[in-house]
Amino acid sequence: MKALFPKNLISCWNQAITQSAAIVLATHVNPDGDAMGALTGLGAFLRQQGYRVTCVCPSPYPDFLGFLDPGKDILVYTCHKEKVLKAVDKADIVVAVDVSGLSRMEELGSALSESRAFKVLMDHHTDPVTEDFDLVFSTTRVSSSCELIFRLLHAWKPKAVFSKEQATAFLTGIITDTNQFANSVYPETFHAASIMHLWGADSETIFSQVYQNFTLNRMHLMGYALQNIRILPQFGAAYIVLTRDVLEAFDYQNGDTESFVNFPLAIKGINVSAFFLQRKDHIKVSLRSKGAIAVNGIARQFFNGGGHYNASAGKMEDAPEKIEGLLKEALGTVIA
Incomplete structure (x- = not known):
């Protein structure tokens, strides 16, 4: 699969994370499918690698995306402020996903900006606020943040085996952010989606959870x-x-x-x-x-x-x- 980022950026990521134990992953206010997929997919992958990971949302996520967080492990800042701040204080690395800058996290973003942790951005939006971060993985030439993170992880750990849980999370982000493959789709997007199917993701199940699960x-x-x-x-x-x-x-x-x-x-x-x-x-x-x-x-x-x-x-x-x-x-x- 074509590399999105140069090897020196992957090396910087590898160096930073191998010196770390505790990681906080955070995303934007009112998280959507791409935000939730990126948060839970990356979180599960990093836990698989042996890291202690805390996933945080600034505000509650929609009920129909709850299937991505079956254990209710994600901390919502507005509901668990003290727990979130404690995790941020202990973090060696903070990774912001599907968000161009810390300001889009509102009050949580202010707390993260004051953290001494190494800060990483993984996002596909335009105009990333690079000064907020120590390391930036950003491009608009992908369908979604989930595709970006999938390809980044593949470059970092090319022999890694991804779980069904991770594949489902990443494919959910791709499906929702492309409006069911109608917008912002590239050849590599289909390649990534096909691999996720091989890992066990079921697009029919995702579609049912996201689009046929309304009140x-x-x-x-x-x-x-x-x-x-x-x-x-x-x-x-x-x-x-x-x-x-x-x-x-x-x-x-x-x-x-x-x-x-x-x-x-x-x-x-x-x-x-x-x-x-x-x-x-x-x-x-x-x-x-x-x-x-x-x-x-x-x-x-x-x-x-x-x-x-x-x-x-x-x-x-x-x-x-x-x-x-x-x-x-x-x-x-x-x-x-």
Whole structure:
């Protein structure tokens, strides 16, 4: 398999980790399938190598991803702050996965930045905050952080045998971050996925856990979202807004709106989709596009975020009445 990173970076990783015993793995707020797959897959692999590993999420993960953490071993910072801080204090290495910088971990990121541990980044997003880390493994030429970590581990330990648990975790990240192999897929992505199948990962089981494991309230919320898609025909765009009162009415749980941003792209003539989710003190923004329309620039310029060419995210002030005007202004910079 083609190497993603030069041998000197692999050697730096090997040198750092062979001098370590305790490792903390952490990811971004509101972890998705790629974050959870990277966290649990890498964690299981490192434990297999004899390391003491603590996996940490800044906030709770969605229930439908719980199959990746059957033993409930992941520490959630907002629920187990003292345990997390104790693990960070004792860590020799901190590895941030599927996150471009420590700030995306909010309060947990501040704690990690103060740690004396050797800090490593493993991520596939644009604009990594390299100054946060001592060693950086970052490229956008992969489908997901799970693919990146799989290929990194393969380069580090080419004769290692990966377990079914690890293969399942990594394949979950690839499936979810590519929207079921629809976006950001490269030839090596399929190669990696095929190897994961050989290790025992079952894509049918993953699909059932991730996409066929919803509550009735979540399905009703999906129906509401579909009925309330708003079209901006002059831009070939559409968007969905879910306010706090709507979320409360459908008993919203973390992760219930996963993939909602993709719905409008199924409409003929729609090439850009935006999804606005009103949180406690801000509005979360998700952006998707087809073809040559870049949304990472408008995420960065208008929504305090960033991401990939066709898939980005950000946030805006807690003002739903400003959504359409701001979105039109943003789209006007990329669509004539």
